[in-house]
Amino acid sequence: MTHPEENEIISAPYGGSERAKRIGVGIVFLWFLIGGVAHFTATHLEMSIVPPYIPWPRAAVWVSGVFDLLGAAGLLYQPTRRAAGVGLFILTIAVTPAHIYMLQRPELFAVPYWALVLRLPLQAALLALIAWSTIPRVSRAPMA
Numbered sequence: 001m002t003h004p005e006e007n008e009i010i011s012a013p014y015g016g017s018e019r020a021k022r023i024g025v026g027i028v029f030l031w032f033l034i035g036g037v038a039h040f041t042a043t044h045l046e047m048s049i050v051p052p053y054i055p056w057p058r059a060a061v062w063v064s065g066v067f068d069l070l071g072a073a074g075l076l077y078q079p080t081r082r083a084a085g086v087g088l089f090i091l092t093i094a095v096t097p098a099h100i101y102m103l104q105r106p107e108l109f110a111v112p113y114w115a116l117v118l119r120l121p122l123q124a125a126l127l128a129l130i131a132w133s134t135i136p137r138v139s140r141a142p143m144a
Contacts, residue, residue, distance in 0.1 A: 039065025085134025
């Protein structure tokens with residue numbers, strides 16, 4: 001009789017190219033480190049992209065900045081990397097309304113319209129990079 005644990009293979013450490021995954025983690029780390037710092041050094045700028053239907057924009061910016069920095073720090077330690085990746089994935093989805101708001105009201109922002117349009121596919125690519133580089137694949141071995 002086999003145990004279910006014997007049939008699970010967790011890629012070592014992530015499957016695919018370990019070096020490529022580390023580079024991916026590095027890119028995600030830098031993205032959220034720089035973004036998190038920007039929430040505190042350019043708070044007014046960050047507040048300007050918070051949609052008006054979200055209350056307390058300063059608090060929203062600071063809280064998301066704290067989560068950016070916590071997630072970035074969590075990526076550096078292997079035992080917390082998966083949880084940090086899941087958190088950053090959720091956070092990236094949570095800030096999507098700001099990206100959509102900028103696209104809906106481009107006249108309010110000193111950003112070329114093409115950059116606003118490009119931002120959503122770049123966000124999708126960031127989500128894919130977070131998932132690929134931080135969340136280990138689990139595959140099932142065939143049962144004997």
